[in-house]
Structures are given as structure tokens and as C-alpha cells.
Amino acid sequence: MLHTIMNIEAAGTLFVVAAPSGAGKSTLVNALLERESAISLSVSHTTRPPRPGEMYGRHYYFVEREEFEREVAEGVFLEHAEVHGNLYGTSRTTVQGLLAQGRDVLLEIDWQGAEQIRRSKPDCVSVFILPPSRAELERRLRGRGSDAPEVIERRLRNSRGEIAHAHEFDYVLVNDVFDDALADLQAIVRAVRLRSALQWQRHEALIAELLAPGS
Numbered sequence: 001m002l003h004t005i006m007n008i009e010a011a012g013t014l015f016v017v018a019a020p021s022g023a024g025k026s027t028l029v030n031a032l033l034e035r036e037s038a039i040s041l042s043v044s045h046t047t048r049p050p051r052p053g054e055m056y057g058r059h060y061y062f063v064e065r066e067e068f069e070r071e072v073a074e075g076v077f078l079e080h081a082e083v084h085g086n087l088y089g090t091s092r093t094t095v096q097g098l099l100a101q102g103r104d105v106l107l108e109i110d111w112q113g114a115e116q117i118r119r120s121k122p123d124c125v126s127v128f129i130l131p132p133s134r135a136e137l138e139r140r141l142r143g144r145g146s147d148a149p150e151v152i153e154r155r156l157r158n159s160r161g162e163i164a165h166a167h168e169f170d171y172v173l174v175n176d177v178f179d180d181a182l183a184d185l186q187a188i189v190r191a192v193r194l195r196s197a198l199q200w201q202r203h204e205a206l207i208a209e210l211l212a213p214g215s
């Protein structure tokens, strides 16, 4: 019994976080990663041009569309999707390598990618982040100052279609007061790590001691 549970739970947990553009997903995820060092963030490939300050290999692997499409054909991606007119994809080998080492991995991807991941990795834990209002979403997108006005308009137009998929996620949180939303996100990660099968594996020696016959 113990052996079976251990085999099933040997790999790390795959977290999937999605949100409409400007909801605060990257800010929340970066703050989470400062607090929970045992999670690795998957760096996606994208055909979107870099924003000022974005670095190759840190924020994204920025590639040409032709290269991206070749990689799709080669099966490089665990999931990929077209979002706001650009292609985005998650590297299969990177994610599977980290999970096999027992690391937790977090994907910051859109709802279409989340749908694909749910199909191939049904054990994943998915979180959707909502903004507190449409006006605040618009204010954050404009206030971030990273996108051209027409890009912002397109992202705002697309936000309804994305939010309509929020119910497909395991958890939904509202990023109103930042520290509250961060505490919610951290609570989700912590609760997942406390699931009994994982704890059974982690505390094998303790459980063996507690169950040992004797005085």
C-alpha cells in the first residue's frame, strides 16, 4: 500500500496559472516564487517581440514564427496556442525533466494551453486569476506601460473570452489587494503539498515509527 502510493506520487506537481492580460499574473507568480523556492517557473517560447527590459531565456525564448512552427512539427511543445496574435508554447523536455526530479513546476499560460495540459497531465493543479473589475483591468494594462495602445485594446477585447473559461480551473482568485491575492495563491500551493499521498511519502520514517508495534 505504502509502496503503491509512493510510486504514484514520485514526481513533482504541475501548477498552471492563467489570467486575462493585466490581471497581475506575472507579478503574483514572481512574488510567489520569492517565497516558495521549491517551484520552478517554466520559461515559454513565443513569437511576440520582447517588451523593453524583457530578456531572452529569462522572460521568454523569443523566436521567429518559422522556427516556432518547425518546433511544433518536431513535437517540442507540451502545449502551444495562439494568443493575442502571437504563438506561445511550453517546452516538453524542460517540464518533464523538472517533474521527474521531483520539482514542482509552474506554467504561466493561457486557457487554451491549460486545456491541453489538463488532457495530458490530469493531476495538474490549475488557478485562474481575475481582476477586481473591468475598469481596474484596463487601468493596470495601461499603467504597466509595456504595450502599444492597439495591443492593449486587443488584450482588453480578448479578456471576456478568457474569463469565460475561469470555471474550468481548480481554483479562482481575485487579485484586488495584492498581498491578499498572494496569500491565496500561496495557500493553494501549500494545501496541494499537504495532500495525504505526498505527506505519506515525505514522512515515511515518521509514519513507520508511529505505526510500529510496541510500547
Ligand code: GDP
Binding pocket: 018, 019, 020, 021, 022, 025, 026, 044, 045, 048, 079, 080, 081, 083, 084, 088, 089, 090, 108, 109, 110, 111, 112, 113, 114
Ligand atoms: P501577459 O498578459 O503580460 O502575460 O502577456 P504575454 O504576452 O507575456 O502573454 C500573453 C498570453 O500568453 C498570456 O495569457 C500568457 O499566459 C500566455 N502564454 C505565455 N506563455 C505561454 C505558453 O507557453 N503557452 C500558452 N498556451 N500560453 C502562454
Ligand code: ADP
Binding pocket: 019, 020, 021, 022, 023, 024, 025, 026, 027, 028, 140, 141, 143, 144, 175, 176, 177, 178, 179, 181
Ligand atoms: P499579467 O501578467 O497578468 O499580464 P502583470 O503582472 O504584468 O499582469 O500586472 C499588470 C500590472 O498590474 C502591473 O503594472 C502590476 O504591477 C499591476 N498589479 C498587479 N497586481 C496588482 C494589484 N493587486 N493592485 C494593483 N496593481 C497590480
Ligand code: 5GP
Binding pocket: 027, 140, 143, 144, 145, 177, 178, 179
Ligand atoms: P507599475 O507597472 O508602474 O509598477 O505599476 C502600475 C500600478 O500598479 C501602480 O498603480 C502601482 O502602484 C500598482 N502596483 C504595481 N505593483 C503592485 C503591487 O505589487 N501591489 C499593489 N498593490 N499595487 C501594485
